[in-house]
Amino acid sequence: MLTLALPLCAQDRIPDDSSRYRFLPTQIRIGTDLLAIGKGIYTDYFKGWEINVDADVYRRYYATVDYGSWSTNYQMNNGIYASDGRYFRVGVDINFLLKDPERNMFFVGVRRGHTNYRDYTDYSYTNPPFSGVQLHAENSNARANWNELTAGLRVRVWKFIWLGATGRIKFRYSGKGQIDLVSYDVPGYGKTFKTSWYGINYQIFFRIPVREDPKPTGSF
């Protein structure tokens, strides 16, 4: 991915920026995931939100941080399963539309995700002579990490407002602290029975200018 970006570096918007501000972002975008909010409204098993922040820290490279809350409550045929936790992702995006005059963005990126959460299940045991016995299993301090490959768009819709979509492939999931219960739905990652998982965000961003930046012109 980084290799793909190298030939485009000659077209960077700040070709010879040797000032002491060259690592200072020209802007910070703060957004939220509309799908997470909608999923919380229209489903009965999920509540959550996510805050997304990115900043152009150096040429076409954007530092990005996501922070979110994720709670599930599944009704099962023999009980319930619930999980609740906070998660964050940190990573880098590479913008391939560096000279777009509207600062629209098409990017690919990588993320590292981490979550701390609690999950539990209450259910009925079915094997005689213990049929009907109520069982409880929980992880009170579980943790998980994973990696992501991302791709997406940011499109300016009005003044300081951008809409964005981010697709992500999650892989290399690693869970810890799951002793009595194997977690089923991990905050930020999702279902754990697959070794890789996907996700998508549909976001609205607000741009905060940090320092003066000549408006990009010319071709991509």
Next chain:
Amino acid sequence: MVKINILDLATPTQAKDMVFDSVFIPDQGYFYNNKDTVSQIFVAIDPRTTETEYVFQYQERSDTLVLSYSNQTIVLSPDCGSYLYQTDLAIKHSTFSSNQVVIKEQSLQTGVAVNIEILF
């Protein structure tokens, strides 16, 4: 379920039919109590704890076997629900003679053919 094979002490590779007056968990329930003739026994574990005591009554004798294990719950899906799986099956206490009871497989998954062999 713990799957127990009954084998002949003289020729341990051969199954042996045994008449059990009863096999039960004290204060919980019976698995066999009708002088059943069997060469394989299936007994449940107590899901609330990590050990279960079994009493085998046969030929006017009574032996006790206490098995220990680890419990772990796995959520298969909302449709299938949560299930309890046991691993690390071990003999915690036994009144059978030494070497009469042998652990063959420590996992209690359904695909396992035999967990314990008892030689008579």
